[in-house]
Structures are given as C-alpha cells and as structure tokens.
Amino acid sequence: MFFISFIENSPQCQLNNIQVGEIIIGEFREFFHSSLSYWNQQQYLDQWRAGINRICRGEVNSSLITDMYDPNSSNIVQWWVLRCNNDIVRVRNELLFLEVLKQPFIVADIYKYIEERPAVNKKGKKISEWEVNISDLHEFYLKISDK
Template identity: 35%
Template sequence: MSKSEVFSIELDAETLFRDPDSEGPEAVGTIRIGEFTEAFRASLAYWSADDYRRSWRLAYHRLESADDAISCLITSITDPATSNFVFCWPLYREGEQVFVQNSVIFLDELTEAFDPEAPWASVGPRETITEDGDEISEWHTSMDALRAFFRRPAVR
C-alpha cells in the first residue's frame, strides 16, 4: 500500500477540552488521508467517544455496500433537535477510489430531519467546484486503505 493510500480516524477520549462556549467536554480526534493529517474536536455532549467510533464503522460498512456509495464520518455532533450544524467528512466511493471532503451539514437547510444513525442521507452528491467557481478541497484514498483500518480489532 502506498503512502497516498493510508487512512485513519481516531479519537482520544482521555484528553478532554472544556471550552466555556461549548455544550460540554470535547475529545481530540485526528483524521489521516495519505500524507494529510488534521486534528478536530469532537463534542461529547450528545455522543460518547464510543458512539463516534460506532458511527464510523457504520459509515465504512455503507461504503462497502456498493461500488458507488456516499457515506460520511461525523466528527462533532450535538443534539440535532437543538443544534444548527454537524461537522463531518463526506466519503464518496467510486469503484475502489474514495474521495474525502471536509464539510458542515447545516441542519436548518435540510429538507428532511437529520438522522444520526444514517448521517450520509444528509450528504449531497460529490461536487468539486463551489457555486462561485472555486475548487473544493478534496483528498483521495482507496477502499483497501479503509478496509485495512476498519478491519483492525478496535478503532481508537
């Protein structure tokens, strides 16, 4: 497997941040796609660290279900009944390639209620250019990289 095909997403629930502006503690997470790495903070006010990890496994299984599938990895969620947005990384599978973008789901813009058990239902089709003609940041990896990561005994 080449460096460009590396993938991981992890959450450190031992190191918590307490931001006075947030609804509760936040865990530190990291996503790695090839040589790209980004840290994120995951709110623990609505979901536990295990809830995030379970959701990521469901997102992976969603991708495995078809050669042309849309899924997403939720990286921060608060109660959808009272929040405005959810942070996520949409995953677009095309054959054995997976395109990954960083996104925010604005809950008040959805035509149907957000379902935390199927967050990919709130992710639109893959776009690579914004309405203003700007390129959307996107990374790519492979299904083999996701398989290697998610087939490990425990996603941390």
C-alpha cells in the first residue's frame, strides 16, 4: 500500500500556517508538517502527483517534497526520496541541504538533486527505508490523477 495526503481541518493548521500530512508505505505510517509559507497545499499536491508519475513512467528515482520554504532564505528541503529497482520502490525520508549543492537550487529541477545513498551511515548502521511495490504507486497515482 502507498498513500500520501494532507489531513483536513487540523486545528494546528490555522494557528501556525502549516498543514499536517500523512504518508503510508506498506505497514509504515508517519505524520509530517508542511509549511505553507512558501508553497500552498495545491503546490505540494501537484509536486507529489508529478513525483509519483515519474516513477510510474519508468524513471529510476523521484521525490515527494513535504516541507518547502523559500530557498532564498532557507537551507533545507524535507522530502521522501523514491528509488526504483525493477518492481520495488525504496522510500527514504531525507533532508536536502541547499548550501552543499554544487549548483544553485532551482525548484523546477528538483529531481536532479537526488543522489545515491549508501545502505549504511558513517557508523555502519543501516539507514531506514521502506519498500513498496511499484504497482501500489501506480494504483495510488490513478486515484489522485482523477482529482
């Protein structure tokens, strides 16, 4: 199973200019907070749709941005990176540090900033990631592309 969406009518939203969201990858479930100071809810939804469509079209990687601030005044983008290998999509929650990029950050080119990640961190511990079958992404994409 795969699912990503915003939770409507969260009381926290009106007070803090954020939107609470949820992602489900197989049996894993996590909530996240998306700032609405730079992108609005529709921009996040559009990016998720495009990101999922990339994998469905056969690209080997993609991303789903869950927290985006103005890149001229912020240094971090929070995203879920998707890496496809045959029919399995591996998904990781990552931070993109804009200050370490070799070229200027351009939102329209977001996917070119995806790098290969090692399976273990510097201390030798396995980096958390979740797996989902590409058919689950296809199914979810068909549901959201009708909206």
